[in-house]
Amino acid sequence: MLIDTHVHLNAEQYNEDLEEVIERAQAEGVKTMVVVGFDTETITRAIELAEKYPFLYASVGWHPVDAIDMTDEDLKWLEELASHPKVVALGEMGLDYHWDKSPKDIQKEVFRKQIALAKKVKLPIIIHNREATQDVMDILKEEGAEEVGGIMHCFSGSEEIAKECMKMNFYISFGGPVTFKNAKNVKEVAAQIPLDRLLVETDCPYLTPHPFRGKRNEPAYVKLVAEEIAALKDVPFEKIAEITTANAKKLFGID
Numbered sequence: 001m002l003i004d005t006h007v008h009l010n011a012e013q014y015n016e017d018l019e020e021v022i023e024r025a026q027a028e029g030v031k032t033m034v035v036v037g038f039d040t041e042t043i044t045r046a047i048e049l050a051e052k053y054p055f056l057y058a059s060v061g062w063h064p065v066d067a068i069d070m071t072d073e074d075l076k077w078l079e080e081l082a083s084h085p086k087v088v089a090l091g092e093m094g095l096d097y098h099w100d101k102s103p104k105d106i107q108k109e110v111f112r113k114q115i116a117l118a119k120k121v122k123l124p125i126i127i128h129n130r131e132a133t134q135d136v137m138d139i140l141k142e143e144g145a146e147e148v149g150g151i152m153h154c155f156s157g158s159e160e161i162a163k164e165c166m167k168m169n170f171y172i173s174f175g176g177p178v179t180f181k182n183a184k185n186v187k188e189v190a191a192q193i194p195l196d197r198l199l200v201e202t203d204c205p206y207l208t209p210h211p212f213r214g215k216r217n218e219p220a221y222v223k224l225v226a227e228e229i230a231a232l233k234d235v236p237f238e239k240i241a242e243i244t245t246a247n248a249k250k251l252f253g254i255d
């Protein structure tokens with residue numbers, strides 16, 4: 001069994017064939033998935049899906065790229081959703097300096113507000129970081145994020161940063177890029193992460209693993225990520241599947 005800790009089955013890319021995508025995931029042993037919402041539309045859809053399918057859970061938050069759109073009402077809405085029985089985390093949240101739709105100061109403010117909310121509602125957080133590592137680390141520390149912990153989503157940082165994150169109660173989650181031929185650094189770091197801190201994800205429909213790179217991603221492919229990590233760590237695949245599943249269940253408080 002595998003748990004895909006980060007899917008966007010709420011994306012329009014699955015409008016035509018969601019049932020088949022889910023069936024293929026289940027056939028590959030991907031029994032549980034966390035649907036991540038990041039704005040009004042995708043959060044609403046994540047909740048709908050989690051209510052419809054017993055094996056789907058939801059995480060709700062505001063993406064840094066869209067931080068400029070988050071209102072006080074939206075933050076209150078996140079707080080209400082936090083008590084929904086299928087909501088297991090807040091996020092994805094964080095900083096993204098690749099895109100400039102939302103100014104950095106607004107991204108930081110929205111990130112801080114969501115960490116504060118997570119501490120209030122006692123839910124772990126899912127962190128999106130793109131080209132903003134130092135500021136993400138500073139804010140996690142300043143806001144006391146270790147109180148709730150969570151997931152460094154699709155991790156691509158150094159081993160030193162991974163260690164700092166683990167000290168703050170975060171799991172390190174790897175996705176498709178760990179399977180890319182040229183991803184030497186990510187592979188080296190993945191090999192060093194202790195088993196009890198590891199998670200796997202797809203971030204589908206994006207970041208499709210090798211050998212399907214360039215096509216639409218889907219949760220069934222999380223098996224390719226787990227197989228790659230098993231090879232890198234020289235541990236049987238079954239062990240990686242078992243431990244990452246136990247880690248995810250513990251973090252999200254699901255059974």
Ligand code: NI
Pocket residue numbers: 006008036092203
């Ligand atoms: Ni995502």
